[in-house]
Amino acid sequence: MPNTSKPIFIANWKMNLGLKETIELTKKITGDLKSFKGNTDIAICPSFTALAEVSKILKKSKIQLGAQDVFWEEKGAYTSNISAAMLKEIGCKYVIIGHSERRQYLHETDRMVHQKVKCVLEENLIPIICVGETFEERQQGNKDYTIIKQVSGALKGITLLKDQEIIIAYEPVWVIGSGQAVDPKEAEYTNQVIRRTLIDLFFPVEMLGKSIRIIYGGSVDSKVINEFVGEHTVDGVLVGGASLKEKEFVEMIKKIK
Numbered sequence: 001m002p003n004t005s006k007p008i009f010i011a012n013w014k015m016n017l018g019l020k021e022t023i024e025l026t027k028k029i030t031g032d033l034k035s036f037k038g039n040t041d042i043a044i045c046p047s048f049t050a051l052a053e054v055s056k057i058l059k060k061s062k063i064q065l066g067a068q069d070v071f072w073e074e075k076g077a078y079t080s081n082i083s084a085a086m087l088k089e090i091g092c093k094y095v096i097i098g099h100s101e102r103r104q105y106l107h108e109t110d111r112m113v114h115q116k117v118k119c120v121l122e123e124n125l126i127p128i129i130c131v132g133e134t135f136e137e138r139q140q141g142n143k144d145y146t147i148i149k150q151v152s153g154a155l156k157g158i159t160l161l162k163d164q165e166i167i168i169a170y171e172p173v174w175v176i177g178s179g180q181a182v183d184p185k186e187a188e189y190t191n192q193v194i195r196r197t198l199i200d201l202f203f204p205v206e207m208l209g210k211s212i213r214i215i216y217g218g219s220v221d222s223k224v225i226n227e228f229v230g231e232h233t234v235d236g237v238l239v240g241g242a243s244l245k246e247k248e249f250v251e252m253i254k255k256i257k
C-alpha cells in the first residue's frame with residue numbers, strides 16, 4: 001500500500017532552466033535538504049533534457065524525480081514523444097499530466113489525459129493529474145462542472161490496484177503565476193468536489209485516504225504554505241515559480257514538520 005499520509009511537495013520547473021542551471025539548482029536543493037528529517041515526500045520535475053542528469057543527482061537523496069508530460073503509446077513511430085517506460089527507465093516516479101499550459105497551448109483534451117494516466121499507471125508510475133477552471137469558466141459559474149468533468153474524464157473506467165497511487169492537483173488556471181494563491185477555504189472546498197467525484201467514480205472512501213492525494217497548485221510560496229499543508233487543507237502542493245528559488249522552496253518544505 002502506498003504511504004499517502006505524508007504531504008508532498010512537487011517542483012514544476014516548466015521550461016525555465018537549461019541543463020546547467022537545472023543541475024546547479026538540483027544540487028543546491030539536495031544539499032540544503034541533506035539532513036532534513038521531515039515526514040514529507042518531495043519531487044522535482046525538470047525538463048526532459050535534464051531528466052537523466054537530475055536522476056543521477058537525486059539517487060543519493062530522498063527527493064524523487066518526476067517528468068512534466070508523457071505520451072500514451074508504448075513505442076513506435078511517434079516522432080518527438082516519450083513513453084512511460086522510458087521515463088521509468090530513467091528513474092522517474094511521478095509524471096505531471098494535463099497541466100493547464102498543455103491544455104491551453106497544445107490542446108490536450110480530457111481524453112488524452114485519460115490515455116496518459118492509463119499508461120503511466122501500467123508502468124507503476126504515479127500520475128499527477130492537473131485540473132482547474134479558467135477565469136471565464138469561473139465567471140460563468142461553471143467551476144465545479146469543469147473540475148468534475150476533468151476528474152471524470154481522466155479517471156472514468158480506471159481501476160486502481162493496491163500498490164498504485166494517484167495525485168490530483170487542483171490548479172485554478174487564473175491563479176497560476178499570478179503571485180496570489182486562492183483562499184485556502186476555496187482549495188478545501190474544491191478538494192471536497194474532487195473527493196465526491198472520485199466516490200461517484202467508484203473509488204471507495206478508504207482508497208481516497210490511502211491511494212489518492214489531492215493537492216493544490218497556483219502561486220504557492222513559503223508565506224502561505226502553512227495555510228495549505230500546515231493546516232492539512234490539502235495533501236501537498238505543486239509549485240512553479242517559487243520552486244525555482246532554492247531558498248524559497250527549501251524554506252517551504254522545512255516549515256512543514
Ligand code: PGA
Binds near residue numbers: 177179217220240
Ligand atoms: P506557480 O505554478 O506556482 O508559478 O503558480 C504552479 C503550476 O503551474 O504548477
